[in-house]
Amino acid sequence: MRRPLVVANWKMNGSLASNSERLQSFLARWKGVHQAEVAVCPPAVYLPQAAELLAQSNVGIGAQDVSAADEGAYTGEVSGGMLADIGCQYALVGHSERREYHGETDALVAKKFVAAQRHNLTPVLCVGETLAQREADETLVVVGEQLKAVVDLAGRNAVASAVVAYEPVWAIGTGLTATPEQAQEVHAYIREQLGSIGAGVRILYGGSVKPANAEELFSQNDIDGALVGGASLNSDDFYSICQAAE
Numbered sequence: 001m002r003r004p005l006v007v008a009n010w011k012m013n014g015s016l017a018s019n020s021e022r023l024q025s026f027l028a029r030w031k032g033v034h035q036a037e038v039a040v041c042p043p044a045v046y047l048p049q050a051a052e053l054l055a056q057s058n059v060g061i062g063a064q065d066v067s068a069a070d071e072g073a074y075t076g077e078v079s080g081g082m083l084a085d086i087g088c089q090y091a092l093v094g095h096s097e098r099r100e101y102h103g104e105t106d107a108l109v110a111k112k113f114v115a116a117q118r119h120n121l122t123p124v125l126c127v128g129e130t131l132a133q134r135e136a137d138e139t140l141v142v143v144g145e146q147l148k149a150v151v152d153l154a155g156r157n158a159v160a161s162a163v164v165a166y167e168p169v170w171a172i173g174t175g176l177t178a179t180p181e182q183a184q185e186v187h188a189y190i191r192e193q194l195g196s197i198g199a200g201v202r203i204l205y206g207g208s209v210k211p212a213n214a215e216e217l218f219s220q221n222d223i224d225g226a227l228v229g230g231a232s233l234n235s236d237d238f239y240s241i242c243q244a245a246e
């Protein structure tokens with residue numbers, strides 16, 4: 001009942017030339033009808049390029065971040081309305097790199113979540129614990145609080161039409177992956193926290209997903225796809241991961 005979703009997070013990588021090559025080589029293989037849905041999140045300046053290259057395909061596009069504000073004196077920010085205007089369907093909110101390097105708090109992430117929905121973008125809410133928090137056995141508390149901040153501001157029903165991505169910080173870009181059992185435990189917990197709407201919400205796993213571990217992760221009951229960083233920069237690897245979600 002939950003359609004698998006694989007989202008590429010290119011982070012701050014790419015150029016007009018390399019993006020074009022990467023997208024075209026992916027599209028050459030990802031043709032026709034698929035059970036899994038795929039979306040790509042390039043850096044903001046390249047969103048129009050991606051929108052154009054992907055226009056005739058069934059691959060969606062998403063932003064890596066969205067402003068909590070709609071317009072005005074917010075130098076450097078990009079609003080949800082602008083993202084929708086150029087054809088975005090998704091927006092990542094609360095990625096751990098935004099939380100860590102840009103001081104995004106649970107409260108700000110919740111505002112961004114609401115701002116994305118105000119402009120009909122589907123938020124991909126990223127949550128996850130640091131290594132220290134996992135070692136202190138605080139994983140479920142931390143993830144629960146990150147989720148609660150959004151539920152409190154947006155309301156539980158708003159989360160029904162969103163996507164959640166569980167990304168343990170210690171597994172992002174490190175080559176370390178949560179075991180399928182570790183990930184499943186947190187995914188099941190997130191679903192349980194969402195109560196009656198939980199069964200319909202897609203919960204993605206992120207953190208060093210690669211062709212070699214995708215299938216096993218996707219075989220877990222509560223893992224509905226992936227948010228893929230490093231491996232999404234290689235179109236062969238990204239294609240394999242998308243295939244594993246089918």
Ligand code: PGA
Nearest residue numbers: 172173207208228229230
């Ligand atoms: P990674 O990044 O796949 O390179 O670990 C995932 C993410 O940060 O979304």
